[in-house]
Amino acid sequence: MSLDGEDAPLLGAGELVGLLADDARRATFAALVLGADDLASVRTLTGLDARGAVTAVERLVDSGLVERSPDGVLVLLSAAFGLAARAAAPPPPTDDHGAATAERSRILRAFVRDGRLLALPATHTKRMVVLDLLVQDFEPGRRYSEAQVNTVLRRWFDDVAALRRWLVDVGYLDRDHGTYWRCGGPVEV
Numbered sequence: 001m002s003l004d005g006e007d008a009p010l011l012g013a014g015e016l017v018g019l020l021a022d023d024a025r026r027a028t029f030a031a032l033v034l035g036a037d038d039l040a041s042v043r044t045l046t047g048l049d050a051r052g053a054v055t056a057v058e059r060l061v062d063s064g065l066v067e068r069s070p071d072g073v074l075v076l077l078s079a080a081f082g083l084a085a086r087a088a089a090p091p092p093p094t095d096d097h098g099a100a101t102a103e104r105s106r107i108l109r110a111f112v113r114d115g116r117l118l119a120l121p122a123t124h125t126k127r128m129v130v131l132d133l134l135v136q137d138f139e140p141g142r143r144y145s146e147a148q149v150n151t152v153l154r155r156w157f158d159d160v161a162a163l164r165r166w167l168v169d170v171g172y173l174d175r176d177h178g179t180y181w182r183c184g185g186p187v188e189v
Contacts, residue, residue, distance in 0.1 A: 038073060079137055138180075
């Protein structure tokens with residue numbers, strides 16, 4: 001779900017490649033990977049003129065690969081690559097941990113509906129399952145401003161301060177002087 005409440009389309013692997021086949025969109029994508037978080041920084045890093053930068057950003061936003069907060073902060077949704085890869089891959093073989101997967105699924109069904117948290121879990125065990133899900137939206141090794149973290153978390157729940165605090169408290173995110181980075185949690189390969 002995008003920040004303005006409209007459902008973003010799920011990109012297939014072919015659509016993702018097609019989206020990035022355009023030089024301006026690929027340069028814009030690269031600028032976002034390198035830390036650009038608004039139109040001005042995209043223009044600076046890409047050398048695109050205003051019209052070219054706006055067109056590329058709008059196309060990336062429309063595709064669901066980038067989200068824009070109400071204050072104009074741009075966030076690259078790198079999870080789209082994992083989703084596209086998983087959708088294109090054959091289903092994995094079943095594992096021996098069916099009970100754990102069933103319990104996790106039961107907890108997530110209770111707290112997540114249509115890509116949004118319904119409530120914040122009170123118990124530690126359930127909270128950890130929810131936080132494991134949320135931390136997947138953050139790429140290991142990438143630095144995020146507080147505004148970018150808020151934009152990503154706002155897709156899940158309006159109380160972004162609580163989610164941000166929980167992710168830091170359990171050691172999934174770390175912070176220093178307003179900069180955040182993923183330092184824990186399960187990593188899907």
